[in-house]
Amino acid sequence: MSQPINLGPRSWLSYRGGSGYLLWALHRVTGLGLLLFLALHIVDIFLLAFGPAAFEHLLVLYTSPPGRLMEIFLLFGVLFHAVNGLRIIVQDLFTKSWERQRHDRLIVVQLVVFLLIFLPAAWIMFGSFLESLS
Amino acid sequence: MRVLFKVYRYQPETREDAYFDSFEFDAEPTDRVLDGLNHIKWHLDGTLTLRRSCQHGICGSDALRINGVNRLACKVLIGDVGSKIKIEPLMGFTVIKDLVVDMDRFFSHYRSVMPYFVNDEAPPDRERLQSVEARDAYDDTTKCILCAACTTSCPSAWSNPDFIGPAAIVQAHRFIFDDRDEGSEERLAALGQRDGVWRCRTVFNCTRACPKEIQITKAIGEVKKAIVADRS
Numbered sequence: 428m429s430q431p432i433n434l435g436p437r438s439w440l441s442y443r444g445g446s447g448y449l450l451w452a453l454h455r456v457t458g459l460g461l462l463l464f465l466a467l468h469i470v471d472i473f474l475l476a477f478g479p480a481a482f483e484h485l486l487v488l489y490t491s492p493p494g495r496l497m498e499i500f501l502l503f504g505v506l507f508h509a510v511n512g513l514r515i516i517v518q519d520l521f522t523k524s525w526e527r528q529r530h531d532r533l534i535v536v537q538l539v540v541f542l543l544i545f546l547p548a549a550w551i552m553f554g555s556f557l558e559s560l561s
Numbered sequence: 562m563r564v565l566f567k568v569y570r571y572q573p574e575t576r577e578d579a580y581f582d583s584f585e586f587d588a589e590p591t592d593r594v595l596d597g598l599n600h601i602k603w604h605l606d607g608t609l610t611l612r613r614s615c616q617h618g619i620c621g622s623d624a625l626r627i628n629g630v631n632r633l634a635c636k637v638l639i640g641d642v643g644s645k646i647k648i649e650p651l652m653g654f655t656v657i658k659d660l661v662v663d664m665d666r667f668f669s670h671y672r673s674v675m676p677y678f679v680n681d682e683a684p685p686d687r688e689r690l691q692s693v694e695a696r697d698a699y700d701d702t703t704k705c706i707l708c709a710a711c712t713t714s715c716p717s718a719w720s721n722p723d724f725i726g727p728a729a730i731v732q733a734h735r736f737i738f739d740d741r742d743e744g745s746e747e748r749l750a751a752l753g754q755r756d757g758v759w760r761c762r763t764v765f766n767c768t769r770a771c772p773k774e775i776q777i778t779k780a781i782g783e784v785k786k787a788i789v790a791d792r793s
Contacts, residue, residue: 451763522786
């Protein structure tokens with residue numbers, strides 16, 4: 428009797444791929460996160476059908492401390508997914524960038540762009556989070 | 562140096578589940594991982610089952626997952642991987658025994674891209690001449706030794722057994738970009754299918770795993786472009 432192996436989530440996590448593997452995994456995770464947020468967003472808009480009170484009741488969630496914190500994660504998800512997606516489009520258009528060394532350089536550029544936008548924005552949003560605590 | 566080999570074992574005749582066996586012994590840092598596995602088989606436990614043939618990085622039969630990443634056991638030095646070495650069979654294939662996996666599916670994908678020269682013209686009196694530039698177009702992909710390190714490092718191949726896999730695409734690339742070959746249309750049609758090249762997600766695990774340092778993701782990209790050009 429033979430057995431299939433190494434196909435569970437544990438072995439996926441245990442494979443020591445490089446930066447491309449990590450970015451691919453993050454792209455999937457942030458994609459799922461965005462899908463969840465989209466579902467939440469559709470639900471909160473739908474609540475308008477039950478009148479302004481119900482809608483505003485849910486809006487309080489977004490201004491609460493956990494809501495503010497979630498927004499920082501949301502920014503991370505949207506920004507990472509967008510920048511990584513743009514990098515993949517660039518690679519699709521320019522075959523030379525599929526060489527490993529160029530790919531590695533492109534990832535550095537991608538991370539710099541991501542951090543340049545994310546860090547200041549997250550800092551400002553963290554201020555809002557601290558304000559919501561007081 | 563003292564080394565500890567942690568080796569994946571699956572012996573269906575004696576035990577139903579898979580487990581890890583540990584072996585500790587002295588080795589030189591310049592010994593290859595395969596030397597360590599041979600030492601285990603020849604001196605410590607003769608039941609250890611693994612594939613190896615040429616032992617010089619040409620036959621491609623001893624690709625294994627070494628410390629979490631696909632490598633050829635005969636090309637990796639023990640000194641380069643450290644004193645604790647975890648050996649597992651290639652991911653995504655059915656294990657037959659210990660480190661030996663069933664590669665039938667791998668070779669059926671390989672055969673599906675017609676990995677041979679196609680040209681129905683009458684053979685010339687001498688060899689079919691080719692320019693240096695034309696040869697360069699597919700030089701990289703001639704190096705493939707069919708070890709399956711790339712295909713079994715690919716998340717798309719793990720999740721979808723029907724995905725043709727990087728190795729078959731590399732083999733197809735070798736003939737698609739050979740200007741003497743005339744079978745490209747059929748190959749591109751096969752690779753343009755749902756489970757062909759488009760399952761590649763640019764993860765680069767294959768390029769990193771290749772023991773012959775073939776730019777696999779680049780080759781896949783070139784085939785993708787050729788398919789698009791062929792359709793337009």
